[in-house]
Amino acid sequence: MVDIATRVWNHKWKIDPIVRSLIDTDFYKLLMCQSVFRNHPDTTVTFSLINRTTDIRLANLIDEGELREQLDHIRSLSLTRGESTWMRGNTFYGKRQMFTPEFMDWFENLRLPPYQLDKRDGQYELTFEGKWPEVMLWEIPALAVLMELRGRAVLRDMGRFELQVLYARAMTKLWEKVERLRTLPGLKIADFGTRRRHSFLWQDWAVQAMLEGLGEAFTGTSNCLIAKNRDLEAIGTNAHELPMVYAALARDDAELAAAPYDVLSDWHEEHEGNLRIILPDTFGTGPFLANAPDWLTKWTGIRIDSGDPAEGAETAIRWWTDRGEDPREKLVIFSDGLDVEKIEELHARFSGRVKVSFGWGTLLTNDFRGLAENDALAPFSLVCKAVAAEGRPTVKLSDNPRKAMGPASEIERYKRVFGVGEQVEREVVV
Amino acid sequence: MVDIATRVWNHKWKIDPIVRSLIDTDFYKLLMCQSVFRNHPDTTVTFSLINRTTDIRLANLIDEGELREQLDHIRSLSLTRGESTWMRGNTFYGKRQMFTPEFMDWFENLRLPPYQLDKRDGQYELTFEGKWPEVMLWEIPALAVLMELRGRAVLRDMGRFELQVLYARAMTKLWEKVERLRTLPGLKIADFGTRRRHSFLWQDWAVQAMLEGLGEAFTGTSNCLIAKNRDLEAIGTNAHELPMVYAALARDDAELAAAPYDVLSDWHEEHEGNLRIILPDTFGTGPFLANAPDWLTKWTGIRIDSGDPAEGAETAIRWWTDRGEDPREKLVIFSDGLDVEKIEELHARFSGRVKVSFGWGTLLTNDFRGLAENDALAPFSLVCKAVAAEGRPTVKLSDNPRKAMGPASEIERYKRVFGVGEQVEREVVV
Incomplete structure (x- = not known):
């Protein structure tokens, strides 16, 4: 009818x-x-x-x-x-x-x-x-x-039937990932995939798949509308734009060097607990942590969003240990270009050593790789x-020079002010 | 809404x-x-x-x-x-x-x-x-x-989401079969899967998948309702029940021996062309062909529905050759427990030697193997x-003794009358 x-x-x-x-x-x-x-x-x-x-x-x-x-x-x-x-x-x-x-x-x-x-x-x-x-x-x-x-x-350009097969394949692919993830004990993972999602409906389906397949291990979604509609926890803290803008507003090198900490100082006054998550890589993780004030070591955790994620986490663990904090009480959120293999690897390596959590983005909500001719639906950066x-x-250095942005002269200045040396280039997947 | x-x-x-x-x-x-x-x-x-x-x-x-x-x-x-x-x-x-x-x-x-x-x-x-x-x-x-x-x-007992994933997987599985089949040059294949289908809707979807993916290589469906609704060719000829009943009605061994040919004689008067397909295995393919009247060699082809399919086809080819027919003009329809591997194998072996065609049944319309817990949706025989x-x-001997049926004494009598010797047992898949 x-x-x-x-x-x-x-x-x-x-x-x-x-x-x-x-x-x-x-x-x-x-x-x-x-x-x-x-x-x-x-x-x-x-x-x-x-x-x-x-x-x-x-x-x-x-x-x-x-x-x-x-x-x-x-x-x-x-x-x-x-x-x-x-x-x-x-x-x-x-x-x-x-x-x-x-x-x-x-x-x-x-x-x-x-x-x-x-x-x-x-x-x-x-x-x-x-x-x-x-x-x-x-x-x-x-x-x-x-x-x-x-x-x-x-x-x-696709027929009705082709579309049905396309989504059947995408669902199968995603569900197989969920089935692999559900075997990881103590997993904590959230949807971070709004910005580069295949579509709103598909993100909504991916969230349901995570909820259905992972239960308690699925901690929520960064998407407020989906969180509201599906009665889930809305997840997230802060991003690079804060230190980038604060830094651009700095009137001299001293203010520039202080800018990333000014951001978190403002944040510190407004938020507590799970919202106190350090995003250290805007101008290089190493120098940022080395020069960080002691009150930052009391924050709940850190988000690793560029560079080698295992290396980033090891750096954070050393930093906490050196500053007299117990890393096992600290949260490490991985959120850069994750897929199941990487999640498994990081989960195996860091579970028990720190509290591990994952913010899974594009390859949760837009893994249409291999599903259309000429890979025309593969996500991109x-x-x-x-x-x-x-x-x-503004300038961003990141822990991966391929993610750096800003005028070359300013990049050089930032590198000097923050004391960033050689960096290893890594492929930007998504 | x-x-x-x-x-x-x-x-x-x-x-x-x-x-x-x-x-x-x-x-x-x-x-x-x-x-x-x-x-x-x-x-x-x-x-x-x-x-x-x-x-x-x-x-x-x-x-x-x-x-x-x-x-x-x-x-x-x-x-x-x-x-x-x-x-x-x-x-x-x-x-x-x-x-x-x-x-x-x-x-x-x-x-x-x-x-x-x-x-x-x-x-x-x-x-x-x-x-x-x-x-x-x-x-x-x-x-x-x-x-x-x-x-x-x-x-x-399955949730709404589980059901969606189940069918996404089944669709993906079937479509991958179609994609393999579409690479076979000159393939001719029809849907024979009504009787052991997963469901009507699923058979209808499978037919659409074949049509969409195989085009001209998909010759039609045995299901009349789907043929009517989808404007396809209805496909089929005759089955074991005709010789089985004719044989059961025979009053003595001579009539019994003649029964399978009487069936085809009645059929010969009613049908021509693609409907003249010999189904030789009811009481053993070898003796049936050996004793067949010459007018049967003029029929369009043969359907291989039990035993080793390659052996059955070789037997038919030898029979046509011995009787002065050109096998390349004859149609061989394989219809027993087919899946993609077997279709590829038979297609490779017999293409060019005879006209090859496939009647694909249960593993087209009900291949839910591995898709539910305890394989509870796998097709069965x-x-x-x-x-x-x-x-x-009634009695059926078949070319596979595991498909034989009837009282033991009658089976012995039929074996004697038709001259069936040792037979090789083969697993009945579906």
Whole structure:
């Protein structure tokens, strides 16, 4: 029996929106947004799209009109009553009123600011310039829109049957990963895959697969909308954009050297417990930890997001041990380019030595490798970064020089100020 | 949006019928039925269910009430106007009016006769006794009902998500088979999997997969309802029940020896071309061919349904060659327990030497091996056979003694009359 009402409803959609909610974003964006709203509400920041997989010519794959429709649709979104209720009333990491009434009042009235879209060399130049707490909210939906539009461009040419087989294969592939993971004792793993997901529906399915297959081992999702809809824990802490912008705002080398710790000092005042997670690699993990103030050693844990993950964790363990902390009480969150093999390896190596946790991203929510002709659905390395603050360029060194960004002269200056020496290049998977 | 009408409609179903049409059956059943209707309309025959996989205790797995509901539902079916139109108007193997007006008049008014259901030793004893053209139509739906009810008993305990993963895996598995088959040049293959299918919907999906993946290489389906709905060729010729019943009716050894040829003589008068396919193994392929009349060598081909298939085909090739026929003009249809490896092997060995064709059954429409706990969805060897005619037991020797049936003394007599010597036992897969 045909459901005529649904068919007619579907016809009415001008576009099938990719992002349908302001909270279809990572939880840490909202946490950071609140911190920025309090500490730097008027700082002007520029976010920019960067496709690190240059041989994927996005401007040739994705129709500009469609892209504009999707971005314009996001600009029409505002927080719904139910979303606001969830943010105001929910418990995050056991704490109520994580979001202040002042922040919520502001967020409830927010529309995302304008974007700037151009094409160059087969790529889109997509830029968001404005007040930091506003433009920063573009990052995740902009990435999700580009990833999904690229996927849709490939899916459009596939028949109904091909599509069914495609998703059957993707489901089988993902479920086999879940079945491998469920054998790991004491595993703790969360979904971190919003930004480079295949699609919203697919991320939602992946989250259900994790929940069904892993039970307690699945600790939650970084996606607020899915967390709300599926009654799950929203997961996340903070990201590189905070130290990058703080550093760009520094007026001299001394302020620059202090910037990464200023970020965490602000954070320290606002958050406790599981939200006190150090992200040490923005300007090199080694120097960051060596120069860290003692109060940082009391933080709950560390997130390893670039470089050799085992090496990063060993560095953190040595650091805690040297500073008189017991690493077994500390949390290490791995979140860089994970897949099952790497998770198994790190779990085996570090379980018992520290509390291990995994933030599984792209290869959870977008492992369509090998499933379409010419691998046209394989995920790729797309980022959207704060590239300037108050007109000054930002810099990221990372523990992998291939993830570094910023003008060469500034990179050199940062390396000197932070004391970063030779770094080992590693392939950027996703 | 919930389609309330569909939900309410679903609630109204007392049972979700497994067999919803009298033509949800093998095409050859209808062909044979017409032949029997013409030549033996009043012969009393008994069909009986035989579960060759005795460790699957069907009576413990399947609720008797549910089984009766399904069988009773089949008894309520009659040919619909559209089904009658399809049978009367369709072209089968290029021939119009394959079914005579007399047969169609009878078939349009047919309801299936009563069944007899008992339990013994954890198995169902399901018997159909009556006029041959009526009871013979029970075989396929009875098997489909038992196979699907056994599957449903397993599926009932699975969650919604588990079910989705199960079918994703089954689809992936089947599609990988299709992808292997599509590399075989000049392949000709049909669906023969109605009787032991996982379910009607799954068979329908499998047919679509074959159509989508193999194109011209997929020659059709034995299932008339699916052939009608999907606008495909209905495929099939004749089966063991004809020689078995003819043989049981023989009054002495001379008539017995002639019975298999009498069957084909009746068939010869009714059909030509692709419907003239010899099924030689009922009482042993070797003696059957050795004693065959010359007009049989002119038939289009042979179907190999037991024993070593390569050996069966070599025997046929030698036979045609010895009788002055060119094997390259002859069709060999393999239809016994096929899966991809066997199809590849036989295709490689016989392509070019004969016209090769495959009738792919259970491992096309029910390969759920390894997909459920304790392999509870793996197909098993269930048959429904004519066991008696006019009160006399039937016998089947087959080229595999494990597929033999009938009273021991009669088997000995048949072996003597047909001159069957030592036979090699082969595992019965499905």
